[in-house]
Amino acid sequence: MFNLTQDERKVILFLVAVAFIGLGVSFAAKRSGHLKKILTTDADIGKVNLNKVSREDLLRLRLFSPKLGEKIIAYRNEKGPLSTFEELRGIKGINDKRIEELERYFFLR
Amino acid sequence: MRLSIPAVTAIFACGIFAAGSLRPCFEFFYFAGVLFLIFSLASFKRKNILIVCLCISVFALGAAALKNFKFLPKDHVSNFAYYRNNLIYTITGVVKSEPASAGAQSKFLLEAASIEYGRTKYNCRGLVLVKLGYPQSLFYGDEIILTGTLHRPYKSSEAFNYRDYLARQAIYCLMSARLAKLKRHRFSFTKAAFYIKDRMEKMISDNLSPEAAGIMLAMVLGEKKGVPATINGMMVKTGTVHILVVSGFNIGIVAFISMLFLKVLRVAQRSRQILTILVLVVYCLMTGSSNPVMRATVMGVFFLAGFLLEREPDIYNALALAALFILIINPGQLSDIGFQLSFASVIAIVCIYPKLCALFKIEELKIKVLKFIAQGFLVSLSAWLGTAGFIAYYFRIICPATVLANIFVVPLATLITLCGFSLVFAGLVLPGLTPYLGAAGECSIALLLRFNAWAAGLPGAYFYLGV
Numbered sequence: 001m002f003n004l005t006q007d008e009r010k011v012i013l014f015l016v017a018v019a020f021i022g023l024g025v026s027f028a029a030k031r032s033g034h035l036k037k038i039l040t041t042d043a044d045i046g047k048v049n050l051n052k053v054s055r056e057d058l059l060r061l062r063l064f065s066p067k068l069g070e071k072i073i074a075y076r077n078e079k080g081p082l083s084t085f086e087e088l089r090g091i092k093g094i095n096d097k098r099i100e101e102l103e104r105y106f107f108l109r
Numbered sequence: 110m111r112l113s114i115p116a117v118t119a120i121f122a123c124g125i126f127a128a129g130s131l132r133p134c135f136e137f138f139y140f141a142g143v144l145f146l147i148f149s150l151a152s153f154k155r156k157n158i159l160i161v162c163l164c165i166s167v168f169a170l171g172a173a174a175l176k177n178f179k180f181l182p183k184d185h186v187s188n189f190a191y192y193r194n195n196l197i198y199t200i201t202g203v204v205k206s207e208p209a210s211a212g213a214q215s216k217f218l219l220e221a222a223s224i225e226y227g228r229t230k231y232n233c234r235g236l237v238l239v240k241l242g243y244p245q246s247l248f249y250g251d252e253i254i255l256t257g258t259l260h261r262p263y264k265s266s267e268a269f270n271y272r273d274y275l276a277r278q279a280i281y282c283l284m285s286a287r288l289a290k291l292k293r294h295r296f297s298f299t300k301a302a303f304y305i306k307d308r309m310e311k312m313i314s315d316n317l318s319p320e321a322a323g324i325m326l327a328m329v330l331g332e333k334k335g336v337p338a339t340i341n342g343m344m345v346k347t348g349t350v351h352i353l354v355v356s357g358f359n360i361g362i363v364a365f366i367s368m369l370f371l372k373v374l375r376v377a378q379r380s381r382q383i384l385t386i387l388v389l390v391v392y393c394l395m396t397g398s399s400n401p402v403m404r405a406t407v408m409g410v411f412f413l414a415g416f417l418l419e420r421e422p423d424i425y426n427a428l429a430l431a432a433l434f435i436l437i438i439n440p441g442q443l444s445d446i447g448f449q450l451s452f453a454s455v456i457a458i459v460c461i462y463p464k465l466c467a468l469f470k471i472e473e474l475k476i477k478v479l480k481f482i483a484q485g486f487l488v489s490l491s492a493w494l495g496t497a498g499f500i501a502y503y504f505r506i507i508c509p510a511t512v513l514a515n516i517f518v519v520p521l522a523t524l525i526t527l528c529g530f531s532l533v534f535a536g537l538v539l540p541g542l543t544p545y546l547g548a549a550g551e552c553s554i555a556l557l558l559r560f561n562a563w564a565a566g567l568p569g570a571y572f573y574l575g576v
Contacts, residue, residue, distance in 0.1 A: 008369050015531055022545030025552045031294045040551050041321040046340035056573060061342055105339050 023107055038046040050080040068093045084109050115429035120164050122432070124171025125440045135176035142169030159432070175440040177280070185279035186235040188223040197257045199225040200284065202492055204251045204293070205236065207303050207397070209334060215241040219255065238262075238275065239284045249303050250295040257286035277441040297313045302394040304340050308331055312536040313529060316547030321554040324353070327530035330395035331355035340558065343505065346571040347564045348493070348511025352522035354576065355396045357405035357455070362530050364409055389413075400435060400442060401451040407431035424459055428452070446503050450496055457495020464507040482516065486574045488514035501574060510570035514561070520553075525550055 027038040035069045046056070059066055071091050076082060085102045088094045127140065142165075145401075149162035151230045181187060189198070206218040219237045221275040223230055239255060246254065261282050275281070309330060314322045323335025336353060344350040367388040371381040375461045408427040415422030432452055435442050442448045466472065474480040489512050501507050508514075528550035535542040564570060 007365075010367065011365070013111075013499070014527065014536075016497055018531060018549045019542050019545045020530060021552070022547065022549035026545060026548040029548070039323075039548075039555060041318050042556060043318075043320055046337055046343050060573075061338055063338060081186055105337070105399045 044107060047107045048106060050102070051076065051108055052087075053106075061105070063101060064098075065093075069100075070101050084108070113429075114426045117165075117167055117405060118429040118433045118436075120167045121171040121174075121436060122443055123434060124173075125175045125443045127504060128170070128172035128175040129444065135173055135180060138173035138176060141547070142166045145169065147379055163278045167576075171217045171436070175443075178368045178440045179276075181281065182234070184231070184233045184553040185235045185281070186224060186259075188260060189224050189231070189233065190261050190282040190495075191224070193479050194260065196226050197256060197282070200237065200255045200259070201292070202237070202253065202255070204247055204249055204253060206527045207249050208245075208247045209304075210574065213243060215243070215282045216248065217238075217241075219253070219284070220469060224259075224414060232518070235282075236278075236280045237284050238280050239286050241286045241289055244505070245289055247291070248287065248296045248300060251299040252271055252292040252295060254290045254292055255284060255286040256288040257284050259284050262535055264484065271457065277439075277445050280440070299394050302391045305391070305453065306332075306395040309533045309536075312533055312543065313547075316532060317554075319503045319552050320558075324557075325529045325532075325550055325555050327353040328355070328526050329359065329401065329533070331399060337434075340561075343558075343561055343565050345473070345506065345520070346508065347514040347561050348476055348500070348508035348512075348571075349514050349522075349561060349564075351450075351454070352518060354401055355399065356401040356451070358523070359396075359526060360389060360392070360405035360409045361401070364389060364413070366534060372570055379417060382417050385529055386410050386413050397407065400445065400448040403435055404431040404455070407434050418451065446499070450499055453495045453499055456487055461491040461494055465491060486512065486516050489519065504573055505574040507574065508571045510564050512562040517560055520558060521553055521560070525557065528553060 022092070029039050034042050050063070050072075055069070055102065058064075058073060059069050068091075071093065073087060075091055079087070082088070085099050085106075085108070088102070089099070145162045145166040149159050149166060152158040153420050154160060187202070200219065200221050201223045202219040202221040204217055205220045206569055208217040209217045210216075219239050220234050221237055224233045225231070237259070239257075241247075241255075252511075257273065257363065259282055262275050262280075263268050264272050265385055302418065310326060310332065313325050314321075317325060320337065320340070323337070324340070326332040327336050331354070333353060339349060341353070344353065364385050367385040368381055371384055376384065389406050389409050393402050396402050408424075409466075411427040411430055412422045435448065466484070468485070469483070471480060471483050474483060493511050497507065528546055532543055532550060533547040535546055
């Protein structure tokens, strides 16, 4: 009808195929909470385990000053693995804002 | 001996590089360039002498261009600033970038027109990087009056020279503004492009989760503010962070969608090509005119112009023209990492990929899927070979997992980018489809991040060279 080339027809087929895939994903996510976890982006993905991160990797993230990063690593090495971020409040420079940042970018295991 | 566009670009770039380390001033290079231009005119009929004189003239032109770029006039706004200063300044100017919010602050570039401190007002010019202490509704092109402190940027650290980074973008001072008063709104073509970008951002953000929207916005619109630092770090480790940059692939999709849409509207072919060139320019402005986008846009316009003029386009000439275009506007970009990586990867793909295909006899593969995977692998390998040295030098990291990771990540990134553009297009034409296209994009991004997290965890996936 529109005298479309082969590539242009492939584009339209692609759009229809993606719409079908999206419809299937949308239905599956509504149907099962477990499937929803697999098919959607996990907010925790990319977060780093603060109990296992190396000094170099922590400094490379550039979320803290090098001095504060060193204090966190030293505290962890001295007291052992952390169970909550609140344990770091004893360190000078860790306030509510820093705790929020820690929760946004790290997890504890 | 021939003087082609790639040769002219290379000589121009050499001039810029040499001027960065040579002491002679602008006048020396300028008059040397003019002198050799006169010699080349005088020896017009002697081809070899003409070419040698032209080469030296172009070299001198590149050097003079950099010296001119670095030279600041007396009324430049940075001449009123110091490294440590508590004076309160009032600056009038025009917003020259799309304001970005960072928490409770707004950050944008201002083209200064006048500066006032004490009781004296001076006319001035130059760019100022402004941090406004509170979010305010400002747009590109608005004329505003700012009050705050002004100072020059510091070097920051040995690993990263913030002062030089800003200088490459012609920014020599920073302002911490406390108050902004809007003088008037001004309409401009760029402002219209940013308005379209805002609408597209909203369409994507409304149909995906915040993390997925952040990644899709980076891939489709070059907006990286929504990409978490940890995901960015994870992608650096697998050498796949290049997918978060708008590049030639995006330009190709925009051109294709534009041509298809205009064809459906029965627009004549020549008009389609001209309108598509305009669309590419708007897209380039919308995505912030970064080096990869500028390169791809110039190359895209070059190819479309080739069709319009019924001339066969050449990839080397297109690439060289794109580099020359960027360097003429801003010679300082030659030392920018983004510029170097963008052109190194394309040159490597253009030069190395055909040789690798011939070496491994890819064209003789009968199974289409296998051929597709093999071609993808060789493109990734070519790009890696061209950029590994730069990445090791600048980022102090080597990623052996890059080639393998890119085989899976690049097709997924392609799908995500196509979903993103389809989502925006459907938002205009068939809004009912947007939730499904959004769900498909969300699923693809989830797969991409999971694969990246797995690849980053493989033993030997990356090595840091020192801290």
